[in-house]
Amino acid sequence: MDVRLGGETGGRCEQLSSLALRCAERLRVPFRDFYRELIIPILYEGRTVPKGRGLPMNSTVDGMLESAELWVRAMNTVMARSDLRRATLLPWRDTFAPRALAKRFRAWCPQCLHDFLTDGAIVYEPLAWRVAEVAVCPHHRVLLEFECPFCGRGRQPSFGAYTRVGCCRRCGKWLGRDVAPQVSMSDEDQEMFCARSVEEILALSDVEHEVNPIASDIAVRAIRDVFYDGSSAQMARALGVLPSQIVHFAAGTFPAPLHLFVRASYTTGATMEQMFLTNDFDGESPVKKEYEYEIRRSVPQRVQMSRDLVERLGEALEGDGSKSIQHIADSLHITATTVWRRERELATRLARQHAAYAVKERQRQKDQYRSNVVAFLIACRDQGVSPGRRRIDEECGGAGRFASDWKRSVIRQARAEVFGLFPDAWDDTDEAGLGQVS
Numbered sequence: 001m002d003v004r005l006g007g008e009t010g011g012r013c014e015q016l017s018s019l020a021l022r023c024a025e026r027l028r029v030p031f032r033d034f035y036r037e038l039i040i041p042i043l044y045e046g047r048t049v050p051k052g053r054g055l056p057m058n059s060t061v062d063g064m065l066e067s068a069e070l071w072v073r074a075m076n077t078v079m080a081r082s083d084l085r086r087a088t089l090l091p092w093r094d095t096f097a098p099r100a101l102a103k104r105f106r107a108w109c110p111q112c113l114h115d116f117l118t119d120g121a122i123v124y125e126p127l128a129w130r131v132a133e134v135a136v137c138p139h140h141r142v143l144l145e146f147e148c149p150f151c152g153r154g155r156q157p158s159f160g161a162y163t164r165v166g167c168c169r170r171c172g173k174w175l176g177r178d179v180a181p182q183v184s185m186s187d188e189d190q191e192m193f194c195a196r197s198v199e200e201i202l203a204l205s206d207v208e209h210e211v212n213p214i215a216s217d218i219a220v221r222a223i224r225d226v227f228y229d230g231s232s233a234q235m236a237r238a239l240g241v242l243p244s245q246i247v248h249f250a251a252g253t254f255p256a257p258l259h260l261f262v263r264a265s266y267t268t269g270a271t272m273e274q275m276f277l278t279n280d281f282d283g284e285s286p287v288k289k290e291y292e293y294e295i296r297r298s299v300p301q302r303v304q305m306s307r308d309l310v311e312r313l314g315e316a317l318e319g320d321g322s323k324s325i326q327h328i329a330d331s332l333h334i335t336a337t338t339v340w341r342r343e344r345e346l347a348t349r350l351a352r353q354h355a356a357y358a359v360k361e362r363q364r365q366k367d368q369y370r371s372n373v374v375a376f377l378i379a380c381r382d383q384g385v386s387p388g389r390r391r392i393d394e395e396c397g398g399a400g401r402f403a404s405d406w407k408r409s410v411i412r413q414a415r416a417e418v419f420g421l422f423p424d425a426w427d428d429t430d431e432a433g434l435g436q437v438s
């Protein structure tokens, strides 16, 4: 498909979800149809598509987890390319801790969108906006926006049925506009430095060939040894983390978060290329800057649980309704009451969806029971036997389920159908059956 990837080279690469939206626009179809016709067959290759599978509402399409892998494969196929990993954070999988690396919801710079449009350039949404640590646009010195100025709605997913690139996912309005830069924002601001660093990082992976950035533990050890005399404690103090965390990052117990490297770059002057591609710090006499970083511990368990809960509820809502609140609670080892207390709105929606599913499922099971009974009786008739009610019930999967009166009448009717006898001729209390039927 003849759609160019936005911002190739220079760290301003397009995010994969934005590219997908533009492909749908090029084909002049709603995004929903593009997803159904072209993406789903590849995502679910050889597997049955779960019923009621809606549009993917999560943001990890541009991240570094499994759904990013699947989407890269799908989009590479659709576009006959092989390099679309660069439009996600996948190249950085061994380098940065995946947790909270990508924003779950959209953020955008209204001025960038406005400029793309007025310059006649490709209008797209850069991958950098998807990185959780990025809060400002370094090109325009404005805060990224995440709520639509027209309808006021935030928490915007990557996709909607009729979504267009650069537009609100809720009201559909164009989000680009002229905004005044925030003069208070200086180049030395941590937020500005961080946003520029992320673009510097993305420029390294925004290449046609496969890149292999240096793995997290190796990068951390190099920084510690070159700039902090091999001391985890010194490095921890300078970068505002706990010494034990540096020990673990250096040992490779878990990958270090992106912000650790950004802070390291700020205080040591090492470039992203040095940290992640060359590890060559020779000849550097970095001016070490100091900055009072607030200590970031790992995400408190409570906060992580809330995130997981929202995620699970979201997934369940995209599904066929088979998951109940209890099911979600069990999967997180919490009580259903906690689910209700924490996420009342989502829980209410899921409860409704599950109730509708349960009614249908109950009916399906009843129909199944009825046809089991008929099939079983036909088999019995062919063998010349007539089983009793309890036996029929057990053979047909009714034991311990459904109301007895209902089952009794189903069995009576099925016997009449199969054996052609008047129902009253059967003794319902007869558990041994009626013996041989000629």
Ligand SMILES: [Zn+2]
Residues within 6 Å of the ligand: 109, 110, 111, 112, 113, 137, 138, 139, 140, 141
């Ligand atoms: Zn901008």
Ligand SMILES: [Zn+2]
Residues within 6 Å of the ligand: 148, 149, 150, 151, 152, 153, 168, 169, 170, 171, 172, 173
């Ligand atoms: Zn809106």
